[in-house]
Amino acid sequence: MKTLRTDVAIIGAGTAGMTAYRAAAAHTDNLVVIEGGPYGTTCARVGCMPSKLLIAAAEAAHTARHAQAFGVHAGEVRIDGREVMDRVRRERDRFVGFVVDSVQAWPQAHRLRGFARFVSPHELQVDDGTRVIADRIVIATGSSPNVPRGWRAALGDKLLINDDVFAWQTLPRSVAVVGTGIIGLELALALHRLGVRVRVYGRSTRLGPLTDPVLQDVARATIGAELSMTLDVEAITPSLDASEQVRIVSRTRDGHQDTDTFDFLLAAIGRHPNLDGLDLENAGIPLDASGLPSVDRNTGRIGDSHIFLAGDVQDDLQLLHEAADDGRIAGDNAGRFPRVRVRPRRARLSIVFSDPQIALAGLTHAELLAAGMRFETGEVSFDDQGRSRVMLKNQGALRVYGESGSGRFLGAEMVGPAAEHIGHLLAWSAQRGDTVQDMLDSPFYHPVVEEGLRTALRQLQRQLALAAPPPELCLDCAPAA
Numbered sequence: 001m002k003t004l005r006t007d008v009a010i011i012g013a014g015t016a017g018m019t020a021y022r023a024a025a026a027h028t029d030n031l032v033v034i035e036g037g038p039y040g041t042t043c044a045r046v047g048c049m050p051s052k053l054l055i056a057a058a059e060a061a062h063t064a065r066h067a068q069a070f071g072v073h074a075g076e077v078r079i080d081g082r083e084v085m086d087r088v089r090r091e092r093d094r095f096v097g098f099v100v101d102s103v104q105a106w107p108q109a110h111r112l113r114g115f116a117r118f119v120s121p122h123e124l125q126v127d128d129g130t131r132v133i134a135d136r137i138v139i140a141t142g143s144s145p146n147v148p149r150g151w152r153a154a155l156g157d158k159l160l161i162n163d164d165v166f167a168w169q170t171l172p173r174s175v176a177v178v179g180t181g182i183i184g185l186e187l188a189l190a191l192h193r194l195g196v197r198v199r200v201y202g203r204s205t206r207l208g209p210l211t212d213p214v215l216q217d218v219a220r221a222t223i224g225a226e227l228s229m230t231l232d233v234e235a236i237t238p239s240l241d242a243s244e245q246v247r248i249v250s251r252t253r254d255g256h257q258d259t260d261t262f263d264f265l266l267a268a269i270g271r272h273p274n275l276d277g278l279d280l281e282n283a284g285i286p287l288d289a290s291g292l293p294s295v296d297r298n299t300g301r302i303g304d305s306h307i308f309l310a311g312d313v314q315d316d317l318q319l320l321h322e323a324a325d326d327g328r329i330a331g332d333n334a335g336r337f338p339r340v341r342v343r344p345r346r347a348r349l350s351i352v353f354s355d356p357q358i359a360l361a362g363l364t365h366a367e368l369l370a371a372g373m374r375f376e377t378g379e380v381s382f383d384d385q386g387r388s389r390v391m392l393k394n395q396g397a398l399r400v401y402g403e404s405g406s407g408r409f410l411g412a413e414m415v416g417p418a419a420e421h422i423g424h425l426l427a428w429s430a431q432r433g434d435t436v437q438d439m440l441d442s443p444f445y446h447p448v449v450e451e452g453l454r455t456a457l458r459q460l461q462r463q464l465a466l467a468a469p470p471p472e473l474c475l476d477c478a479p480a481a
């Protein structure tokens with residue numbers, strides 16, 4: 001058995017592991033990254049990038065289909081599933097190639113292939129036979145999709161997770177999507193617009209990560225109007241019928257029972273941290289009742305141990321930029337250990353690439369309520385917003401929250417046009433601690449979707465009753481400029 005002694009061992013070469021490597025390597029050359037699966041990261045291989053490629057194809061189809069509203073007639077829209085999936089995979093492989101190249105540029109001595117597990121707090125057994133003895137360890141093992149017990153046995157390869165979708169050679173005829181979270185909404189909408197018959201099953205009436213009940217209603221009225229959805233499902237039983245089709249029997253809480261059949265079932269019901277198989281009980285770290293370690297997000301450290309946690313495996317915000325930040329913080333602290341530094345975190349920003357898009361910035365409505373904060377709300381509907389209407393993107397709403405007394409902007413939720421961009425502006429303001437007045441004093445061009453944000457901020461400022469009422473709507477494109 002080969003034994004390797006290192007200052008820092010990083011388990012997982014995903015986004016968090018790669019950034020941890022770069023940060024730790026600034027402190028020591030004696031480190032190793034252990035990767036059991038393929039190089040290339042979840043984000044590039046089977047996550048962010050291929051899903052956005054599929055969504056881009058769907059947007060192209062949608063735009064062509066709806067061009068006639070502008071007097072532009074593109075003719076019959078024909079979707080070639082092979083060409084769609086060919087571009088998705090080709091571009092995806094290009095992104096993955098860049099990631100793999102950067103890992104392979106690391107010194108060979110810094111790379112180990114195989115799955116690792118703890119033998120003792122400082123010892124890892126890698127399944128290539130190497131024993132790694134490490135002074136500090138970063139766990140950056142990512143997450144895996146949840147699949148209800150029994151579904152794999154019942155459906156075999158007719159049960160899909162996100163990875164499978166991006167391996168398709170062509171588009172299927174029909175897919176049942178279970179889960180109305182981020183993956184469910186993004187992939188269901190994309191497949192639907194690409195001509196696949198899609199039906200979404202949700203165990204509640206909630207769509208995506210929105211926590212504001214007013215916006216949940218808006219999301220159901222917009223996204224829900226385009227997609228076939230069965231919500232509030234109490235029980236769902238999938239099986240394979242005689243012709244190898246997925247047969248789904250569902251029952252909603254109001255007692256309605258229904259049966260439908262599909263080519264595939266896509267499970268999009270959340271992701272769990274990849275901790276199974278790490279034998280964490282040998283790591284000497286505190287675990288909670290569910291066997292999970294609790295981590296300080298400002299240091300990446302588990303308790304007062306020499307072990308750090310970074311990325312999706314933290315089971316908090318499973319987002320790319322958070323995984324990269326986690327990796328940087330954990331890697332730097334593992335490198336400089338024991339002189340661990342406390343690092344600030346960014347304001348929250350989550351975006352769903354649905355249509356209309358969803359964005360959450362700063363504190364969510366649910367977080368404000370849970371913290372018992374005193375706040376006011378400003379709102380705009382995009383139904384009559386000038387630029388949104390020009391582009392025929394006039395659906396959705398934005399709600400902004402400000403602190404009573406101080407006028408500080410706290411956060412916002414939105415389902416509407418350009419949410420991916422407006423979400424950034426709002427997250428930056430939340431992080432800077434801007435007041436609502438600071439935001440209103442900033443420039444707004446005309447005519448842009450951001451003028452809708454200004455309408456919401458003006459309403460919020462009136463609710464906060466801190467200053468003289470701001471001027472009324474933009475007169476060039478009332479009523480809700």
Ligand SMILES: Cc1cc2nc3c(=O)[nH]c(=O)nc-3n(C[C@H](O)[C@H](O)[C@H](O)COP(=O)(O)OP(=O)(O)OC[C@H]3O[C@@H](n4cnc5c(N)ncnc54)[C@H](O)[C@@H]3O)c2cc1C
Pocket residue numbers: 011012013014015016017034035036037038041042043046047048049051114115116117140141142143162183274277278310311312313317318319320321323
């Ligand atoms: C379909 C989909 C779409 C997404 N879209 C977006 C998006 O648009 N924007 C966004 O911000 N986020 C998105 N995400 C989330 C984002 O992809 C993740 O937050 C991010 O990739 C997590 O990075 P990570 O380093 O924690 O995990 P990973 O990249 O999964 O890396 C973990 C690595 O650890 C390895 N590993 C696991 N166990 C062991 C072990 N015992 N020994 C050795 N190696 C091990 C794995 O093989 C893997 O390579 C999406 C996710 C999915 C699934």
Ligand SMILES: NC(=O)c1ccc[n+]([C@@H]2O[C@H](COP(=O)([O-])OP(=O)(O)OC[C@H]3O[C@@H](n4cnc5c(N)ncnc54)[C@H](O)[C@@H]3O)[C@@H](O)[C@H]2O)c1
Pocket residue numbers: 148178179180181182183184186202203204206208268269270271317318319350351352353
């Ligand atoms: N645009 C992005 O940033 C992006 C895109 C895709 C994925 N992601 C990341 O990946 C994570 C995982 O995505 P996801 O959509 O799988 O999770 P999610 O947490 O967003 O949604 C899970 C959904 O499944 C439902 N659900 C849970 N258990 C269920 C069950 N047993 N039966 C039926 N429904 C059930 C939940 O109610 C929820 O609607 C996201 O939380 C996100 O962090 C991000």
